[in-house]
Amino acid sequence: MIIKVLTTAAFLCAVPAPAFAMHISEGILPLPWAVLWYAAALPFIAWGLRDLRRRSKESPWFKPLVGLVGAAVFLISCMPIPVPSAGTCSHPSGTGIAAILIGPGLTAVVASIALTLQALFLAHGGITTLGANIVSMGVAGAWVGWGVFTAARRLGLPWIAAAFLAGMLSDWATYAMTSLELAAALHGDGSFTTMFSLILLAFVPTQLPLGILEGFLCAGVLKFVRSRRPELLRTVPAGGAA
Amino acid sequence: MKKTALLLLFAGLLLSGPIDAVGQTSRWSGVDETVIEKFAEKAGRPAWEPFINTDQGDLLLFVFLLAGAAGGFAAGYWFRVLFPPRRKNAICPEPVEGSSGDGPRGITERGFLNHDV
Numbered sequence: 001m002i003i004k005v006l007t008t009a010a011f012l013c014a015v016p017a018p019a020f021a022m023h024i025s026e027g028i029l030p031l032p033w034a035v036l037w038y039a040a041a042l043p044f045i046a047w048g049l050r051d052l053r054r055r056s057k058e059s060p061w062f063k064p065l066v067g068l069v070g071a072a073v074f075l076i077s078c079m080p081i082p083v084p085s086a087g088t089c090s091h092p093s094g095t096g097i098a099a100i101l102i103g104p105g106l107t108a109v110v111a112s113i114a115l116t117l118q119a120l121f122l123a124h125g126g127i128t129t130l131g132a133n134i135v136s137m138g139v140a141g142a143w144v145g146w147g148v149f150t151a152a153r154r155l156g157l158p159w160i161a162a163a164f165l166a167g168m169l170s171d172w173a174t175y176a177m178t179s180l181e182l183a184a185a186l187h188g189d190g191s192f193t194t195m196f197s198l199i200l201l202a203f204v205p206t207q208l209p210l211g212i213l214e215g216f217l218c219a220g221v222l223k224f225v226r227s228r229r230p231e232l233l234r235t236v237p238a239g240g241a242a
Numbered sequence: 243m244k245k246t247a248l249l250l251l252f253a254g255l256l257l258s259g260p261i262d263a264v265g266q267t268s269r270w271s272g273v274d275e276t277v278i279e280k281f282a283e284k285a286g287r288p289a290w291e292p293f294i295n296t297d298q299g300d301l302l303l304f305v306f307l308l309a310g311a312a313g314g315f316a317a318g319y320w321f322r323v324l325f326p327p328r329r330k331n332a333i334c335p336e337p338v339e340g341s342s343g344d345g346p347r348g349i350t351e352r353g354f355l356n357h358d359v
Contacts, residue, residue: 065324075314079310118309126289135355188285
């Protein structure tokens with residue numbers, strides 16, 4: 001089974017195809033879509049802020065942890081990594097490990113801060129597309145990462161395997177969501193499904209290896225935290241500190 | 243053996259990659275800048291210039307450096323708050339000259355200064 005998966009992955013890497021990235025640039029989405037994605041992102045951010053107030057009262061170390069995770073998400077999501085299989089640069093999102101450590105609600109908050117700074121000062125993403133970028137990175141990526149980790153732990157997987165899967169799948173979910181946003185807004189008279197599939201497939205050469213890299217990053221960070229300060233994982237779902 | 247060969251093949255493909263795939267754009271371009279914008283142009287939605295356009299000459303390098311330094315400082319600060327250096331197992335049992343306070347200071351097993359936080 002593993003051999004089959006690896007062979008398929010290697011084949012996909014060898015297929016020449018352009019790749020798409022997660023940050024949608026300024027002005028690409030029509031106004032109604034931009035507004036819709038803002039509206040979709042806002043409840044998650046509001047819930048995350050409420051979560052911050054509540055959990056900060058419970059644990060004195062929670063705000064420093066949010067600060068550290070926020071800075072890490074900002075750095076990771078603006079760090080271009082060369083991907084030889086595609087010949088391009090792209091970046092991981094860091095939202096998988098963020099969701100495990102501080103929860104998916106607060107991950108939307110730190111991702112929105114990181115994406116706003118990048119859109120304003122780094123010519124990376126855009127203000128009009130900020131809502132869509134928050135939904136793909138801070139909501140879809142975070143919830144998939146958190147959900148996969150929780151489910152994997154409840155299924156009895158070792159925590160390191162659960163963290164690897166969470167990191168990898170959160171990265172891929174981010175790009176799947178970006179594909180959906182682009183296809184929904186830009187398919188015009190053509191088929192939405194066809195366009196969505198084309199964009200999703202075009203992501204594969206870049207994001208397949210980057211997702212695997214993000215899986216290792218997620219597992220490595222969790223291993224470090226477990227060995228140095230396991231009490232930080234007390235609130236992690238499904239026994240992250242166990 | 244078969245597994246190892248396939249793993250090596252997989253790693254080789256990742257490292258070598260299809261060079262032709264990038265013939266369409268410049269090598270090592272950021273995919274969010276080049277491909278999405280090209281794709282959007284095909285759909286009649288070209289990207290606008292950023293509201294604060296720092297993508298001019300070396301200005302972008304400067305702001306990335308600034309952002310990296312600020313983000314790195316913040317990450318390092320909170321990291322040190324949450325994960326202070328360990329103070330156990332000092333190799334040097336005697337206090338280092340000029341030091342004061344409780345306990346020995348010096349290089350620990352892990353190679354960093356064992357100082358107060």
